[in-house]
Amino acid sequence: MNIDNTLQKLHIEELNAMQHDTIDAVLHSDRDVVVLAPTGSGKTLAYLLPIASRLDPKVDEVQAVVIVPGRELAMQSNDVFRRMGSGLRSECLYGGRPTMDEHRTIMRTRPQIVFCTPGRLNDHIDKLNFSLDNVKWLVIDEFDKCLRMGFRAEMQKAVESLPNVERRILLSATDAEEMPSFVRMGRTERVDYRIDEEQTPDRIGLYTVKSPEKDKLPILAKMLRGFGDEQTIVFMNYRDGVERVSRYLADEGFAVSSLHGALDQKQREEAVYRFANQSVRVLVGTDLAARGLDIPEINNVIHYNLPVGEDEYIHRVGRTGRWESTGKAFMIIGPEEHLPEYVKESTEEYNVPETSAAPLPPRMATLYIGKGKKDKISKGDILGFLCKICGLKGADIGRIDVYERYAYVAVDNSKVRSVVKKATGAKIKGLKTVVEQAF
Structure with missing residues (x-):
């Protein structure tokens, strides 16, 4: 995977200094890496770019495990990885849904990297739901929280179940008071971008x-x-x-x-x-x-x-x-x-200004479209449908997310009723579907 090409796909012109140093530490040393940088500085991309360039697309087994404290971060990180367009496969594993369903997905997609919460990772390990033989990379994101006492037992079990890990990357905005021995950190390189103990950036x-x-x-x-x-x-x-x-x-x-x-x-x-x-x-x-x-x-x-x-x-x-x-x-x-x-x-x-104005309505509204990836529907198909059939312009359309059996689209709030009306009975790629305001 070429990092420059990936940045073009993500419409990122230039990486920041922390990201450059993290990539250099991962790619040009054999040490474990600890990254400390403010929230919002781009740590997720900083570790995903070098790891993606080191995973073998020919090996249909999990090669990297990313442990995060909660499902939201698991989903966000997985989304960033998929938007990179590396050609590698990933899955997101977390509680709140049947482990069996995730196992079926793992068997079908054969991911090379997984993003998971500690408890759900242990569930899959206990059930032998994927091979651990090829897991060479371990990432612990928000490690300060993951290694606190509330997660300590689950983390120890998970880490000790990964015997073949060769490189570890730990990331957070704040450092941990201690590094438990079970993490088994070897020689370590620290990428520390905390700014002179300042808690927040000047911006x-x-x-x-x-x-x-x-x-x-x-x-x-x-x-x-x-x-x-x-x-x-x-x-x-x-x-x-x-x-x-x-x-x-x-x-x-x-x-x-x-x-x-x-x-x-x-x-x-x-x-x-x-x-x-x-x-x-x-x-x-x-x-x-x-x-x-x-x-x-x-x-x-x-x-x-x-x-x-x-x-x-x-x-x-x-x-x-x-x-x-x-x-x-x-x-x-x-x-x-x-x-x-x-x-x-x-x-x-801060002196709160006096105003009697009513709250402004949100800029966008969310549309539900009852077709998705299973129906061979893409973001481009939905964009074309909304422009050609529903009369929208590009500026009227926001985020488009296509899931297995449905899609969500953000459209200009002032035009959502018109869109639903025009979409009634219309077809996307020859398929009739439900188009309605979500939530």
């Missing part, structure tokens, strides 16, 4: 917002109205708070997605998807939303509840200002609260 503005009331809902709604058409994540500490704040904002007229651990897999995927394709402007979530969301256009992060610790703070703030873009992070301070000691950079007090 992210840090603000405090004083709430005159203990209940922060009124000031939150006021802030969101002032943001207009910007995309915002509101962070809560508990799932009950997520539900309460989401209901309030929905009653106030905001288009909102909710994300927390009590939702099932489909609900979580839909919540992230609606926010990523700009069908909603506000995502309210626990710290589950602080890792693994590869969404570049997040303008604002709001800490409605103060983060419980420095790591949570760093990962939350890292959701905005990704890939050299700018962003803002706001911390709402109640009457009895104070700025946490772990916030080391200076902050500016």
Whole structure:
């Protein structure tokens, strides 16, 4: 695989310094590699590019295992790998769905790299669902979280079940207090791009917002109205708070997605998807939303509840200002609260503008199309259908995702009704299908 050609496919003109150094460390040494860099700096691509160039496309067995702490990061990483167009096969393995279904997929696709959560990886290993003989590469992403006590037993079992690993790559925005011996790190090269102990890049503005009331809902709604058409994540500490704040904002007229651990897999995927394709402007979530969301256009992060610790703070703030873009992070301070000691950079007090304007509707809406890869439908087929049959222009169409039996498409919100009307009874590649607004 040629890295320059891959970057062209991804429409990336140039890699940053951290990515160059990571690629060099992986390709031009035989050492294990630890990468420490801020959230949003492109660590996923930094390790996938060199690994893809080292996997053997002629070997129809798993050669690289990537362990991540949660399903969202597994799915995001798998998506990045597939968009690279390397010709190699990958699969995403995580809980919340039958292991047997994943086994059938593994048998059918014969992946050379798998992205998996620790518990689900152990399930497949226990059931001998794929061979471990050719696994030479082990990646632990967000290793600071993966190696904490809550994951420790599962991680130890998984790592010790991979006897033939030759190279290890560990990545995170924050370092671990200790490296457990079971990881079996050999001679190690560190790629450290943490900036002089700064928690956030200069491109992210840090603000405090004083709430005159203990209940922060009124000031939150006021802030969101002032943001207009910007995309915002509101962070809560508990799932009950997520539900309460989401209901309030929905009653106030905001288009909102909710994300927390009590939702099932489909609900979580839909919540992230609606926010990523700009069908909603506000995502309210626990710290589950602080890792693994590869969404570049997040303008604002709001800490409605103060983060419980420095790591949570760093990962939350890292959701905005990704890939050299700018962003803002706001911390709402109640009457009895104070700025946490772990916030080391200076902050500016933000005066929330007065506005009586109603919340702006989201820019996009999500269409469901009842045909997918099984029907030989591609993104190009859907784009042509929407332009030729439904009268849309390229600027009216956003993200297109084609799955096995259906597809989701983001289209201009003001034109979604017209699209559904024109699509009724029409055919895509000679096939009649359902086209309707999703969610």
